Amino acid sequence: MYKKILIANRGEIALRVIRACKEMGIETVAVFSEGDRGSQYLELADQAFCIGGVKSNESYLKFDRIISAAEVGEAEAIHPGYGFLAENAEFNQVCRDSDFDFIGPTPEAMEMLGDKNRARDLARKADVPVVPGSAGLVTDTDQAVKDAKDIGYPILIKATAGGGGKGMRIAETEADLKHAIEQAAQEAEAAFGNAGVYLEKFIDKPRHIEVQVLADHHGNVVHLWERDCSTQRRHQKLIEESPSSTLPEDARAAICEAAVRMVKTANYHNAGTVEFIVDKDNNFYFIEVNARIQVEHPVSEMVTGIDLIQQQIRVAAGEKLAFTQDDIPCNGAAIECRINAENPDKNFMPSPGELKQIYIPGGLGVRWDSHVHQGYRVPPHYDSMIGKLIVHQPTREKAIACMVRALDELRIQGIHTTAGFLKDVLLTDAFADGTIDTKWVEREMLS
Incomplete structure (x- = not known):
């Protein structure tokens, strides 16, 4: 060690x-x-x-x-x-x-999975469903028009090196397509230094489901169940939970098994997350692999009891995983809220400045992951997330109630935060019913 x-x-x-x-x-x-x-x-x-x-x-x-x-x-x-x-x-x-x-994983695995087009090819090899799309990168707009007709509108144009919603455009018709491709390519070049884009069928009102995986250097690969990350704004996750409240057991088993196949096919080691979108009929399609620890990893830790950071370190040091798939439980329900220094009333404008006062909630099943403290000055130079509030309870209903209570207790003065907005989301019927999709917040809360 x-x-x-x-x-x-x-x-x-x-x-x-x-x-x-x-x-x-x-x-x-x-x-x-x-x-x-x-x-x-x-x-x-x-x-x-x-x-x-x-x-x-x-x-x-x-x-x-x-x-x-x-x-x-x-x-x-x-x-x-x-x-x-x-x-x-x-x-x-x-x-x-x-x-x-x-x-983390090898440079080779990271480079391969970081290219979304190559990752899609790998998914096909692993017999993991992918969204219908172009055979490769768009190199000719006339061919793209033909591909789009075969795929069917609306079409999603995506940057192969993209992330966080950058380099993405939606084309509703053939008339929109060429301009959308040009815009996506320009944005991708500016953001990632890679103008490559490809086409995908746009899935209406999808849910975002991801699977946490661990793989050692001795051929052992396990999943730590799934997380539902559908509560998003502009492709940025706001609330994450584990397990998903909407997946039937057969779909849950299939999506977790697909994630393990993907990791094995990629010869991937360490912690990683295989991300999918799921349609209204619970068909799932591969999006990407995040070759690192995720912001939302605590919800997986809470339901399994496994410290993912410690496992990352043990795997990198050459140790075998000390457990098998059958040893990994999924107990209760966990929810995480990302607390950002942003003002929801002003289009989520960043709100840097001094934390004049902070009161951190507590109680059974409440966890606060943050580096901030009273007197801390939130800098304007980095991501606006200042902490993560996580709860773990025997049922999802109790987890929601616990999170609402904890958000009420959280007191941060001196800057604006998203805590109140997240509480409003949690209190909606759509969140309670588990019917939120990735565009629901923008469509229903911000329109």
Whole structure:
């Protein structure tokens, strides 16, 4: 087992990794930008090094500075967290070339799965359903028009290197298609440096279901059941839960088995998430694989009792999984709300500034994952998420009631947050019935 790990990240996920390492008796090295200087969570690491200015491209995206910190701190492995360089295959390889274990999949698997078009080909090979779409990237708009006729409108244009809704457009008719392709390609080039796009059949009112997987280097692959992440705004997840309240047992078994097949076919190791969309008839289709730990991993931890960060570390160190599929329970229901420093009344405008007061809820089954504290100044330079409120109860009905109560107790003064908006969503009949789709929030709450 490792003696010391560097965490190439900040905020909530850096603190989460520090906590996991402490419980395992592993020392930690934290890195921070000038914008995070003085953050209290840094005091919990055994060492902390400033790696640059407040902007991500001056600090958290700098390969050389992270590697230098790992060398000075005498770390043996690097945990990338999520975001920043977590799915950067080049950084993954640089870590390995510099004699540091990368706590995640191989660069080859990461690169293959990070390209959505190649990942779709892999899904087909693994006999995992994919949304009907073009055979490859769009290289000729006239051919794209022919493909779209075969697929059927509406058509979704997607960036092959995309994420977070960037490089995506919907074409309702043939007249819309060429312009939508051009717009998606331009946005993809600007966001990812890759203008490649492909076509998919647009699934009306889909649910977003994903499966958490773990795979070691000894051929063992397991799933930790599914998460429903359908409550979204502009492709950004707001509320996640496990298990899904809408999947029949046969569909649940099929989607989890498909995720395991996908991971085995990709020769993937460590933690990962296989994401699907599900239509009104419970047909499911592969979207992508996230080759890292997810923001919403706590709901899977709550229903299974398995610490995913510790498992990531054990797998990277070469250990076998200490459990089989039959050993993994799914007990009760867990819900996570992402608390963002945003103002819902002003189109979710970011709300950086000082937390003048914070009261954290508690009680049986309540968990708060966050690095913020009274006096903390939320910087404007990074993602606006300041914490995750998670509840775990014997039933979904009780979990919803617990989360509503916990959101009521959460008090944050000095900045705006999304807590009140999330409570409003939880109190709707649609959430209670489990009938929310990925566009429901925008259609019913924000229109």
